Amino acid sequence: MALVVQKFGGTSVADPDRIRTVADSIARTIRRGNQVVVAVSAMGKDTDDLLRLATEVSVTRPGREMDMLITAGERKATALLCMALHDMGVDAESFTGSQAGFITDTTHTNAKILEVRADRIRDALDRGRVPVVGGSQGVSTDHNVTFLGRGGTDTTAVALAHALGADICELYTDVSGVFTSDPRVVPNARKMERISFDELLEMTANGCPKPAMRSVEYARTHGVDLHVRSAFTWEPGTLVTKEDDHMEHAIISAVVHDTDEAKVTVSGVPDHPGVAARLFRALADRDINVDLIVQNTSEHGKTDISFTVPRDAAETSQAVCDGLAAEIGAAEVRTDTEIARVSVVGAGMKSNPGVAATVFETLAGAGINIEMISTSAIRVSCVVRQDQIEEAVQVLHDAFELALAAD
């Protein structure tokens, strides 16, 4: 008998039929002799609807109240899923994040889990019940309802799996696993059978939308094995585990891309110590999540600093830099929203120094200009023009021979 945590996302429970289909799958898992704990997101567009309603009602929208509002969505989904399970003879019990023991910090709308006190969940399992836990929610140390942020149900599931010592955490979603590239861009992208935490983390940090990056970090830190799979086809998906020394690594596992960023360039900055620190502290103070940073070689004591930020932070970033331009002696601040980033990710890269060169040659061969470069031990990222991103992904996917083997 295994203890399985199963997470179902919003599209998986979007309507009554889907809820019954998910309940049926949970019931089958139990009949095969497993114990199951479920984490579930709000139905379909419910979270979006609640957010829109908040916008219609209020300008200020304080975080404490946003969290009280948004968590109504998962509450509804957990209760309905439990009812569907009861119809199938499965004794299920819904739990809010608070009831399930998710203690968080006091950062509303994006709270961090401090501790999972899973006593009530353990007790429910001991009584033969199937606990169904509202995703992405908890209670803060000052006793207020908190929301973990969009995509937080993945994190709820992983944290539950860790707290309960589950054998596996299954993340059911609307794609059938983790692919070598986005199948909408690369039609012959291949579903991977297995990938390491490190690789998946680089992929999710560089544009692969599912599972949520934070949940992958949590799983890596606590060694929770994941199985990313589909709640539509129910076929086996992709296992995410610790890197196995005995595994043969492909040099490159995947090509991912991100089109939701903008590039800001602050040019003609005097090359003095402390200028970059002043700039990025000011951006951090505005909660702007700066990603890639490139500083070009200084010419005549002046330098250009470029960085990428989420597209929706572009305007604020420009304003912050404009405000600092005089103080730091910058000549100009420009924002470019027509960029995109392509990244190749692979654990095998560590022992293959030629990967970056292959990436640059491949892009050059396709006539694609590289505007910024950033690398990690297992990733090479390039910023290119946005209208060339799909071609960039395709040529790199081909160059590293990631496609499905033709029969």
Added chain:
Amino acid sequence: MALVVQKFGGTSVADPDRIRTVADSIARTIRRGNQVVVAVSAMGKDTDDLLRLATEVSVTRPGREMDMLITAGERKATALLCMALHDMGVDAESFTGSQAGFITDTTHTNAKILEVRADRIRDALDRGRVPVVGGSQGVSTDHNVTFLGRGGTDTTAVALAHALGADICELYTDVSGVFTSDPRVVPNARKMERISFDELLEMTANGCPKPAMRSVEYARTHGVDLHVRSAFTWEPGTLVTKEDDHMEHAIISAVVHDTDEAKVTVSGVPDHPGVAARLFRALADRDINVDLIVQNTSEHGKTDISFTVPRDAAETSQAVCDGLAAEIGAAEVRTDTEIARVSVVGAGMKSNPGVAATVFETLAGAGINIEMISTSAIRVSCVVRQDQIEEAVQVLHDAFELALAAD
């Protein structure tokens, strides 16, 4: 400075505009120097929508899960109302029933309040906040979310007013107060300035839909003064207080009616001790709420027993009686759904023995046949044909001169 509990029903907060209008009224009450605690229902049709969704998902619909589901509605309304208040510079904080300290029994979908531990609400008031509490909800002694039933927000408000020692509990609704009769039936019905708990209790028990009877009982038991008023016109409504010996009583305060009942007649029953007990125990065991009971004089050792039940319990009641007919020796069981009940209510009735006679004469004068009669110290009720109920209400309203005085 007064401490005011204000309750807002579902129609009062049915859309973003209504929510902002309600927030504006709360803000004015505060600016006039009062402390305010708010109890709020789910928006408009939200509860109905959740109930329909449950029906679409599940056949069994266990109570624990229904309560988890339904309470999502008030959660949403409290959070949105707090946001609107923040926009107006009012520091409001939402509370679920559980957070507000509503401890209930374990009867799901219709829980009873055992205790209100209002420490967090008191603390919020001390910090200068406006607590906004989700109506009709609590947490059971075994730590599950409970729902107090439809219309439970009135009870939440009254219980809060009692626990906090509030000066007044204002029940805002979509009518402007308590009327001498239903204005849809009697166009010249008059809004009462003041009424006693006892009278309003008889009215709500006999067809007056608002406020919820249970909340009036709670207010009477604990001496919580009520002000029933409109969240649309905002004009002063009806005060509900303890009967005041110094008040001059109108003999009759109001004429109310109820068209949601059915009459069941068990005829030809042997007039033996224990027959009625057997019958009504069997109905109680099926949770059927029997109201009026009339047993006719015995002829030749046989008697007829008639009683009224809620319309939707008519079929079950007929079945229960059919099942018992042989055992108790009844000749026939008939159900009649075409009935209605008219009641005149007034505290002054106690010292005016002629009221019942006036009721019977008035109905007879209008050619309306009386099928059943029931009285209490301050009420006379008659069951009549349903197609004559509006006329019955009108002639009684006229007979007791309850109408607005013509100028």
